[in-house]
Amino acid sequence: MLSEEQNEEGGVAVSGRLWMLLLAGISLVFVGIAVIVVASILLGGSGSVGGVILIGPIPIIFGSGPDALWLVLVGVIVSIISIVLFLVLNRRAGRN
Missing domain, CATH: 1.20.5 (Single alpha-helices involved in coiled-coils or other helix-helix interfaces)
Structure with missing residues (x-):
């Protein structure tokens, strides 16, 4: 069953x-x-593109266009926040 x-x-x-x-x-x-x-x-x-791809611990950062720097910075900040949230929530789930 x-x-x-x-x-x-x-x-x-x-x-x-x-x-x-x-x-x-x-x-x-x-x-x-x-x-x-x-x-x-x-x-x-014109258009701009930027992003961050995380493959394990290795970040791949790319961007093109007039506003690419800002887009890459936002991507890096969002990636850091995502990693911190993952670690905090993973640690909290491990305690239960």
Whole structure:
């Protein structure tokens, strides 16, 4: 007999709400990209891009355009906050 948290294959059952949240997040990313592309085509002008990709402990920082420095700085700050939150929440979960 399986517990309520496992499905027939032995994996953990995932709620339908989680799938809807995942689908909504992916959809929002594509809608955002489409809005930026359409605005760039219709309004003209230049665009900037910047970001931070963390692969393990190694950060990859990139940027291009007139406002890339600010975008990279925001990316680094958000990455640092994410890492700190992960460590704090992970430590708190380990205590319970």
